Each structure stands twice: as C-alpha cells, then as structure tokens.
Amino acid sequence: MSDFDKRVKDELHKRTTEESNGLKDEIWNELEKKLFNEERGDVRKLKKKGRIISVIGVIAAGLLIALSLQTDTGSAFIKSVKDMFAPEKEITQGTEGQDEETEVHLNEGKDSEYIIYVDETRYKMIKGEDSDVITTIEPLPEKYPEVKMEITQVANEKPEDLVKKIEAELKADFPELREIENVTKPVEGYLLHGINGSEWDSNVVHLYVISNGNEGSFVIREDYFLEAAEGHGARFHFMLESFEIVEE
Amino acid sequence: MEIDEWIVTIKNGDKESFRHFYNAYSESAIRTANAITRNREKAKDAVQETFIRVYRQISSYNSELPFDPWFYRILSNECLRLLKKEAPLSKFAPDLENDPSLSGESFDQLSDLYAIIQSLDDAHRIPLILKYVKGFSEKEIATILSLNQNTVKSRLFKGRKRLKEQLNPAGKEDSL
Structure with a gap:
C-alpha cells in the first residue's frame, strides 16, 4: 500500500470511527426490539404453520359436511380449495439486495394437494401427471441452463428416508453436494444444495424434502444456474414461502 | 465460529x-x-x-x-x-465517466482530506469509500455496486487522481 493509500485509509478510519461512537449498541437495541420481539410472533406463526394443515383440513371437512347435510348441491358451493385463499396478493421480494413489490397469484397444485402463490409476471405453472413445474413464461435462450421449480408428492416415503436417497442420486451430477441441512424457511424440512462448477452458467440444484402431513413427502426441486442465484433463486424462495399443504 | x-x-x-x-x-x-x-x-x-x-x-x-x-x-x-x-x-449517476469536473464542489477551498473525499460526486466517492474503509477489491466493488469492473477501475483511478491533485496542487506527488 502506498503512502497515499495509507493516508486516505487512516483518515477515513479516524473520521468514521469518531462519527460512529455509540451507534453499535443503539442499533443492536433497536434490532432486538424489532426482530426478537416480533420474532416471538414469527415463532408462534411457524408453530402455527405446523398446525395449519390439520386446521384447514378440519375447516374444509366441516364445511363440506355442513353443506352436504343442508343441500344436495352443497359441494357446488366450494368449487375448489382455491376458494379458501385470496386469489392474488402483493409480496415484497428482496432480490439482488433490493426490495421489489410483486403481485403473486394463487395456484393450486396437482389434485388440490397444496397451494402456492406464483409470480405470474415472470413464471407459469405447468401441471403434469406426476409433478407440477413452475418455469419462466418464455423459454430462456439456448445458452442458458434450465430454470424451473418442480413440486412432486411422494406419498409413501417419509422425508428422513427420501432425502437420503435423493442425496445419493444427486451426488452423481453434483459431486460437491452440501451435507443435508435442516431448515425452517421458506419451508420446514430438509435442504440439499449443490453446484457443479464456478462458471456463470454452472448448474445449481436447490432441493427441499418436506413432510406431506401424513406418511409421505413433498419434493421441491429448484434448478437454475450460478448467475441466476440472486434472481431466479431468490424469486423461487419467495414464492415457496407461500407454499401450503392442503388436506381434505 | x-x-x-x-x-x-x-x-x-x-x-x-x-x-x-x-x-x-x-x-x-x-x-x-x-x-x-x-x-x-x-x-x-x-x-x-x-x-x-x-x-x-x-x-x-x-x-x-x-x-x-x-x-x-x-x-x-x-x-x-x-x-x-x-x-x-442524487449525484450517483452512471454516466459520469467522461465528466472531467467530477463534482460541482470547489476543491480549491478544501484542505481537509476527509472533506475532499466527501466533496467528490457519489459515482467516484462511494467506490473510494468501499476500497479504503473495508478494503474491497475492484471486483468486489463492481459486484456491490452492480458495475462493470473496468468502470470501477476507472472511477477509482479518477477519484484518487482528484484527491492527489487537491492535496498537492503543485503536483508534488512524491511527497504523498
């Protein structure tokens, strides 16, 4: 470092240190109030989320029984599980370090097993026989690797068993696959994350295995590429925060 | 940890x-x-x-x-x-690369190094702050500010040049 660089560095250090006195504790006190007082609410919300499946199931079953007892056409009143959720809502997505207001639309998964809000300005949901895929509205140009989030239900395998099988399979394409992680956000379950290089277009797999509320699992697999991690990767994350399993 | x-x-x-x-x-x-x-x-x-x-x-x-x-x-x-x-x-504009004036502030009246840094326009001031306060490389500054690395290089060069000129108007760079 030249004398000039050192002089500039020392001067900035001196002046910014003087101006920062006392701020560290002041900010921490505010953070404690904002994050951890509110966080108690969040924790309640998370715990509640575990119960939401059965609560929704009970409400839906109750409504169905009540309506079918009253009228033969009771089932016509509940056209689908979608009726129980707002058709659209606005969310704030923090992508690439900046907040972005996005309108997301309610989508129902295969056989109404779950709901998810999809950013339909960028993505579409394609329902398949065995799984549903959320992908870009227009296919990306050929030079880009595939970008998609695929949701599959595996009804007869528990997450703790399934995640190990998937880990073994993924290691073939992603030798440096990270250890299985337990996560609570955006969904509660297991996370597998792998990347097969360090180039802009290296493939990234980001995969969650979560309970389906019974004896099975949901597998949510995101595929994108390294440069898209803070774009598509972050948007998948925010869409996934709205994922709810719906039991009949 | x-x-x-x-x-x-x-x-x-x-x-x-x-x-x-x-x-x-x-x-x-x-x-x-x-x-x-x-x-x-x-x-x-x-x-x-x-x-x-x-x-x-x-x-x-x-x-x-x-x-x-x-x-x-x-x-x-x-x-x-x-x-x-x-x-x-805001003076943080991406098209200041070829603007020789850098900022409207009058450097002639400034002798305090910190004041000189702070009088630069944001396009040159912020990369300098990231370089000297946190020690970020040109590549890292480019990522942080979503700029091309060459743009960062150029802004750092012009910012440092301007600082040197103000601190040493007679051009005695060796003494810096």
Whole structure:
C-alpha cells in the first residue's frame, strides 16, 4: 500500500470511527426490539404453520359436511380449495439486495394437494401427471441452463428416508453436494444444495424434502444456474414461502 | 465460529449467532454507512435496515458466492435509497465517466482530506469509500455496486487522481 493509500485509509478510519461512537449498541437495541420481539410472533406463526394443515383440513371437512347435510348441491358451493385463499396478493421480494413489490397469484397444485402463490409476471405453472413445474413464461435462450421449480408428492416415503436417497442420486451430477441441512424457511424440512462448477452458467440444484402431513413427502426441486442465484433463486424462495399443504 | 456457520444457524433463527454476526460486521458497516450517507442518523437507519434484511432474507443468500459483497450490496443500496429519499437528484449517476469536473464542489477551498473525499460526486466517492474503509477489491466493488469492473477501475483511478491533485496542487506527488 502506498503512502497515499495509507493516508486516505487512516483518515477515513479516524473520521468514521469518531462519527460512529455509540451507534453499535443503539442499533443492536433497536434490532432486538424489532426482530426478537416480533420474532416471538414469527415463532408462534411457524408453530402455527405446523398446525395449519390439520386446521384447514378440519375447516374444509366441516364445511363440506355442513353443506352436504343442508343441500344436495352443497359441494357446488366450494368449487375448489382455491376458494379458501385470496386469489392474488402483493409480496415484497428482496432480490439482488433490493426490495421489489410483486403481485403473486394463487395456484393450486396437482389434485388440490397444496397451494402456492406464483409470480405470474415472470413464471407459469405447468401441471403434469406426476409433478407440477413452475418455469419462466418464455423459454430462456439456448445458452442458458434450465430454470424451473418442480413440486412432486411422494406419498409413501417419509422425508428422513427420501432425502437420503435423493442425496445419493444427486451426488452423481453434483459431486460437491452440501451435507443435508435442516431448515425452517421458506419451508420446514430438509435442504440439499449443490453446484457443479464456478462458471456463470454452472448448474445449481436447490432441493427441499418436506413432510406431506401424513406418511409421505413433498419434493421441491429448484434448478437454475450460478448467475441466476440472486434472481431466479431468490424469486423461487419467495414464492415457496407461500407454499401450503392442503388436506381434505 | 465463522460466517458460514453463522449463516446456517441464523437461518434457523438463532439469536446468539445473529448477535455474534452483528458484533463481527456492525463496526465496519456503521463506518461505511457513515461515510456514504455523511449523516449519523441515516447511517444508523441504513445499518439497522441492512441487518433486519439479512436476518429475514438470509435464506435467499447463495452460499456459493462470497458473503461480504452480498452484505455490502444491501448496505450500499440502503444508504443510496436514504440519500435519494432526501435528495432526488442524487449525484450517483452512471454516466459520469467522461465528466472531467467530477463534482460541482470547489476543491480549491478544501484542505481537509476527509472533506475532499466527501466533496467528490457519489459515482467516484462511494467506490473510494468501499476500497479504503473495508478494503474491497475492484471486483468486489463492481459486484456491490452492480458495475462493470473496468468502470470501477476507472472511477477509482479518477477519484484518487482528484484527491492527489487537491492535496498537492503543485503536483508534488512524491511527497504523498
């Protein structure tokens, strides 16, 4: 470092240190109030989320029984599980370090097993026989690797068993696959994350295995590429925060 | 515990890890925010908001990429957002590469090095702050500010040149 660089560095250090006195504790006190007082609410919300499946199931079953007892056409009143959720809502997505207001639309998964809000300005949901895929509205140009989030239900395998099988399979394409992680956000379950290089277009797999509320699992697999991690990767994350399993 | 481990535990809502992370990152963040915003209250707000975002959005961070540029990108954006809020005509403009005047401030009247740095336009001032306060490389500054690396190189060069000229009007660079 030249004398000039050192002089500039020392001067900035001196002046910014003087101006920062006392701020560290002041900010921490505010953070404690904002994050951890509110966080108690969040924790309640998370715990509640575990119960939401059965609560929704009970409400839906109750409504169905009540309506079918009253009228033969009771089932016509509940056209689908979608009726129980707002058709659209606005969310704030923090992508690439900046907040972005996005309108997301309610989508129902295969056989109404779950709901998810999809950013339909960028993505579409394609329902398949065995799984549903959320992908870009227009296919990306050929030079880009595939970008998609695929949701599959595996009804007869528990997450703790399934995640190990998937880990073994993924290691073939992603030798440096990270250890299985337990996560609570955006969904509660297991996370597998792998990347097969360090180039802009290296493939990234980001995969969650979560309970389906019974004896099975949901597998949510995101595929994108390294440069898209803070774009598509972050948007998948925010869409996934709205994922709810719906039991009949 | 290192940042990679903190990230895993913060993702699970661990307050203790977040506190350690805060202790490790807050001082540099506050000094950087103070230098960018030139205002203690704005710096406080920017740093506070940055840590809130990190806590709430840590799951969207891709751990294959370096953490510090991601963190300082959020901080810089927050500082710039607050600056723009007060002064809609911010001097942080991307088209200043060929503007020889750099800033409208009168350098002739400045002798204090810090005041000279702070009188530069944002396009040259902020890369200098990131370089000297936190020691970021040109590549990292480019990531933080979403700029081309050559643009950063050029802005740092012009910013440093201007500082030298102001500190040493007679051109005695050797003494610097």
